[in-house]
Amino acid sequence: MPRWLLHCNAKKFDLESFRQDGHVLRSWTIARYVNELAAGDEFVLWMSGTNAGVIAHGRFTGSAAYGQADPDYWAEDPGPRNYVPLEVDEWLDLRVSKGQLATDPRMTSATILRQPFAGNPHRLSNDEWQAMHEAVEISKGNDPDWHLKPGDEIRRVDLHAQYGGSSQNEISPSGSTNNIHIFTAPSPGHRHGYYDAWNEDGTFHYTGEGQTGDQRMLRGNKAILEHRETGKRLRLFEGSRGTVRYLGEWVLAHEQPYSEAEVPTPGGGPLRRVIRFHLVPLKATITTPKVGIGQGYVAPDESISATSATPSAPDPDLMGRNLSTHRRLQNALAEQATKRGLTALSPDVSDPDFDVAWRSAAGQLTVCEVKSLTTANEARQLRAGVGQVLDYQDQLRQRAPEVTAVLWVEREPSERRWVDLCHRAGVILAWPGQEESVFQS
Known part of the structure; x- marks a missing residue:
């Protein structure tokens, strides 16, 4: 059975707004292989752009047909085109990134990497489909390369030696693994106006980085905000120096990923604006810190x-x-x-x-x-x-x-x-x- 890749150019079609407005994806425009697509064929949906990668998978529900698009979510009216009817089986919570797939030797000849601007769809070989399928399954489950369990303690220097990232920052994206390490240490944080908060419903509000002036969505803060698009996993740790305790994997809340608040400037002075990320726990994540009071x-x-x-x-x-x-x-x-x-x-x-x-x-x-x-x-x-x-x-x-x-x-x-x-x-x-x-x- 043939397998396919459909790609979306966000500059041409606003898929995110389409979904946020409650629409269900039922078809996709195609320019090639019109007579070869058939009901039951499996596909992955690829988002192009800065954080390119796989965002969904599903199957076609019929043969391609010629029709007119609804122009509401298009940058320009696409006019009449060929469409293939489809059903999305699953939208991925974490994107399977282009960078991750590009390192897989089975993807060496994939046209989405060699000819990304070619028309839809891209045909996938058996090896390419297998590589994408395995990556999708990993994105939905446990990372086989991650060996810490919630509650485990590890020296921070050993954590970074094994999983990458900087040992100096409270938000530490890794360049060598698919993780963003974030550290919460309330008392030291208070000196900089940081007030992380554990909520009764098990969620966690984590204050972004930036010790002076208003915090901006740059560097570590930007990495957290875009973790779904980059396919990075948020790994939360209690403590920031010496031995730290792993509190599990978290994701940004869908509806309100962050808010902003004003806090006192350390040492006195005007209020400054800080970013508070709204984190939701995954799987067996620990949702309360192992600390008493006082x-x-x-x-x-x-x-x-x-x-x-x-x-x-x-x-x-x-x-x-x-x-x-x-x-x-x-x-x-x-x-x-x-x-x-x-x-x-x-x-x-x-x-x-x-x-x-x-x-x-x-x-x-x-x-x-x-x-x-x-x-x-x-x-x-x-x-x-x-x-x-x-x-x-x-x-x-x-x-x-x-x-x-x-x-x-x-x-x-x-x-x-x-x-x-x-x-x-x-x-x-x-x-x-x-x-x-x-x-x-």
């Missing part, structure tokens, strides 16, 4: 002076007298929590940068932001504290069923409205002398 409380030094405080600290609470007061409040609160039989916590490498948290024997978690107050900075500190503790609460809810948010301040605010505002936002606002109400909550 580590044993580490008490900061209260004896810091104004001269030793960091001059460029973006938070005015972390300067001179304010920093010393902040640490005293924080340590005293942690001590009170311990006295009540609670487990006081400091953030671990995978946690947001909260000041102190505590866990009850039953596992209930409270996260707390501490703020010193002066007459001059009160409103600014309260605004910042509410935003910070809500952010911590939101992130930790990915790993804890219930998280209470507390904003602990140096003294009672001068305006009662702050207590009411925090109550409406679901934040407990309290100060020294109100320990019982905080810990009972």
Whole structure:
């Protein structure tokens, strides 16, 4: 039985929009072998262009016939042509790339590689069909050249030695294998305004690369966006240095592959725009990181002076007298929590940068932001504290069923409205002398 290859030039026919608008592909224009095509003949559909490759396969449902095309999705009205009726058996989630096929010796004489602009269809030899069939099956299943299983740990230097890619970047496309390695390490990422998020439905929002200014769809970000078209597999790892843990294979969500958000610029300054890729797990992928929340409380030094405080600290609470007061409040609160039989916590490498948290024997978690107050900075500190503790609460809810948010301040605010505002936002606002109400909550 003859096998064929149909090719699509996206500059002439907008197949992507055709499909997105809900149309079902039922026929294809042909210019050659008109009398040789028959019902039952198998075909692959090839997309030409920068990321050329196989995007679907199926079979013809009848002989070719002459007719008029619907010009809606054509760059120019093609006029009357020969059409072959067909049925697509499967649209591939990952494209079988031209580069991948070109390295197969069975494809040496394939006309789609030697004469890519020849008219449809291209006849495939038995060897060429077998090469494409095997590549399609691999794209739909496990890569036989990939040997890590979800949960496996590997030194990053060994990962790149075996599978390629750069050991320096958080997004690391490989030039030697069919993979894009991506690394999530929440705490280091927070220093650059990165906030990766595990969602309750098992999906994962991964923040793109670019530590200064607005992130753009270039380099690693572009590689992730186009991974379906290039046939690259997204391999997610927990950690970014030393030993990393493989979390499995992921793909971009079809309907909304990414969104954009504004985050603070590291070190202070205007907000900047970041890209958040929406990733969906495949097969036995691990969909939650293997991390607890927090580590044993580490008490900061209260004896810091104004001269030793960091001059460029973006938070005015972390300067001179304010920093010393902040640490005293924080340590005293942690001590009170311990006295009540609670487990006081400091953030671990995978946690947001909260000041102190505590866990009850039953596992209930409270996260707390501490703020010193002066007459001059009160409103600014309260605004910042509410935003910070809500952010911590939101992130930790990915790993804890219930998280209470507390904003602990140096003294009672001068305006009662702050207590009411925090109550409406679901934040407990309290100060020294109100320990019982905080810990009972």
